[in-house]
Each structure stands twice: as C-alpha cells, then as structure tokens.
Amino acid sequence: MNEALREMLKYLRLSGLLGDWDQTLERARKGRFSHARLLNEIVEQEYKLKRENARQYRIRRAHIPEELVMETYPFDEQPNLNRKALLSIYDAFDYMARAQNIIWVGPTGCGKTGLATAFLIDAINRGYNGRFVTFAELVGELRASGADYSEAKILKQYLAPECLLIDELGYIEIEPAQVALFFTLMQRRHRKRPTLITSNLGFSDWRSFLKNDHLTVALIDRLTSNSYVFNMKDCRSLRPDPLPIP
Template sequence: MDKELEAMLKYIRLPGLLANWNSYLTTAGQDNYSHTRLLKEIIQNEYTIKKENSRKLRISKACIPERYVMETFPFDRQPNLSRKKVINIYDSDYMEQRQNIIWIGSTGTGKTGLATSFLMQDINKGYKGRFITFPELVELLYQSVADHTEAKIIKMFEGYDTLLIDELGYVEIEPIQVGLFFTLMQRRHKRKTTLITSNLGFAQWTTFLQNNQLTAALIDRLTENSHVINMKDCVSLRAKLNTGQG
C-alpha cells in the first residue's frame, strides 16, 4: 500500500481496511469472489470494529470499578436469593419500560455485583451508563452549589440511560443535597432506568435523608415503576469467596 492511501485510510478512520489490506487484495483475486461480496465483507468488518470500539469506550466512561457479569454470580452460595427472579428481570424489557431496579440487603451479599451485571448488559446493548457511589454523587451535587453548576451536573446524570447508584444510605447528607438528589431522581422518573443498592430498608431512609416528606416522595417515585430485590436474608459472600461483591 502506498503512503498516500495509507494516510487517507487513517484520516477517514478505517482501521480494519488498513490492517487487512493485503488480505482483501488476495480475496479480491479469487474467481468466485464478486466485487459486491468483497465490499460487503469490508463494510461488515469495519462496522464490527467500530461497534466494539464504541462499546469499550462506553464501558471506560461508565467508571465501573469491577466489571462483574451475571454469568459469574455465585447463586449457589446465596440460597436465599431467587435466581429465577433475578434472571427474569435481567432478561426482561426493563430498559424499554424505563424501570428501576433496587437491591436492599446487608453489606457483602452481592448487591453491587448484581447491579453492575445489569449495567454491563445495558452498555453492551448500546446504552450509555454510569456507575457512582451515593457518597460520591451527593458530594458532586454539593460541590456544584459552590460554583453554580447544579443544572449542568444534574443534566449530566439525568442523561445516562442507566445510572447505577451504589451504597445508598452510607452517609448523612445536608438538606441542599437531599433537594438536589430528589431533583435528579424526579428528572429520571419514568424516563431512564436507575439501579440502586442500599444496605437500609425503605423505612430507614429517613435516617440519612432527614426529610420525611421528601423521603416519602422519593420512595414513591423510585418504586412506582420498579423491581425491588430483597436480599435482607442473604449471607455475606466476602468471607466465602473474597470476590469483593457488595
């Protein structure tokens, strides 16, 4: 391949064609390989490469600390969790229905691992997602007040097709943070899918939100169109597997 053609392929970003140029030339020389068939193969390969690169980029931007997948979750070690229920939700059209999924249970039972599996599935299907812990989210919201970027931060998190908020309830938050968090959840209500893990039952959410009315309104919106997976009777997996799944 001459340098000019190589430069053009790099400029128009066709890495597959550049990498497989000689192979394509060999294929083109085959008597039973039509020009149409060759062009289709080149286009299909480029499409596959771009799709995969896009998927990898979405995963990178999602800030997922541990990329758990459903196939590796140890259901056999968690007998009090209904595998059938989880898989039925996993295989359902929850994204099209804009449904939320909430996991409630003690630390170490696998809530984060399961929620991450859903997030990974959504990203692999082409959706844009983000992982963030509740303490990190409310801190970002709090900092946005100081530099007057509340609208920008809320719009950013509002835009994710799937937003995974991990460890809801680990910190007490200020009234202004409660208000901003409620605004975000209200904006996503019935428009986007939100995945939430919490070590506290709904009745205990007032202990960190410290606002009875907003807590009630928040729970009402989150559970109106959602699946709740109760893992309160599940055992910790950390001592048995040391997997880090929370």
C-alpha cells in the same frame, strides 16, 4: 498497499481495513470473492470494529470500578435470592424501554453491587450509555455544586445517562440542600430513564440519612412506583470474582 491509499484510509478512519488490508485481499483471493462479496466483507469488518470501539468507549465513560458480569455471580451460594425472577428481568431487557428502576436492598457484601453492575454492563453492551456512581460520590458532587452554583450542570450530568447506577445508597448522611437536589434528580419528570440502586438500608430506614420525612416518603414512592425490588437481607456475605470484559 501504496502510500496514497494508506493515507486515504487514515483520512477516512478505516483503521480495520488499514490494519487488515493484506489479510482481506488474501481471503478474497482464496475464497474467489465476487466484487460484491469483497465490498460486503470490508463493510462488515469496519462495522464490527467501530461497534466494538464504541462499546469500549461507553464502558470507560461509565466509570465502573469493578467489571462484574452476570456469568460470574455465585447464585449457588445465595439460595435465598430469587434467581429466576432476577434472570427473567435480565434476559427480557424490557426494563430499559419501560424506564423501570431496579433496587437491591441488603447487608454489606451480599453481592448487590455485582448484580447491579452486571445489569449496567449488559445495557452498555447492547448500545446504551451508562454511568456508575457511589452515593457518597454523588452527594459530594451535589455539595460542591452548591458552593459554586453549578447545580444545574451536575443534575444534567446525571440525567443524561440512559442507565444510571447509584451504589451504596445510605452509607453517608446527606444535608438538606443535597436531599432536595437528589430528590429533583430522581423525580420522574426529570429522570425519565432507568436507575439501578443498591442500599444497605431497608426503606423504613431511609429517614435516618435523608433526615426529611416528607421527601423520604415521596422519594420511596417515586422510586418504587415503577420498579423491581430485590430484598437480599437474608443473603449471605460474599464477594463474586470479577471477570474482565472482553
């Protein structure tokens, strides 16, 4: 490859072709590719590379702390979990188009976060953008936004992801101002996309940290009206091993 061609490929950001130029030509020579087949080979390689780079970029932007996928979840150790129903939702993947929430409720360590993360990663792998945030982190950001009057900016930030995962709902108490902002974030006319939620508290206990009976009832009604709910209270404590994303 001459330097002029190298510079043109750099300018066009065809990094795959730039790095694989000699190998591509060698495959074409050995396979006696036609011009059309060679062009198809080049375009297909670049397409796959850019798709993979975009997927990895979405994974990084999602801020997922532990990259768990469905294949690592130890279903055999959780006989009380409705595996068939869960995998049916996972495989059908129509909850995204229907903007349906998925909620996991159960004790600490039973694998709620692992399952929710697997759903989030699957959505990202299929081309959607996503975001992982713990409830404590979200409340902290909502609290800070009240101090500098950036509530609209924070709400926009968490309304934008096509798949939002809020982990550990209920681990901390929330002040009235943040309750109102959180309720606004979850309202259907604002958040019109799926939200994945894990909580160590049953719905009847949400009043203990929200401390607002009216908004608690309204929030539960909003979240469960178009949702799948998995009650994992009878599931044992476990920690699935992480499997790195390829």
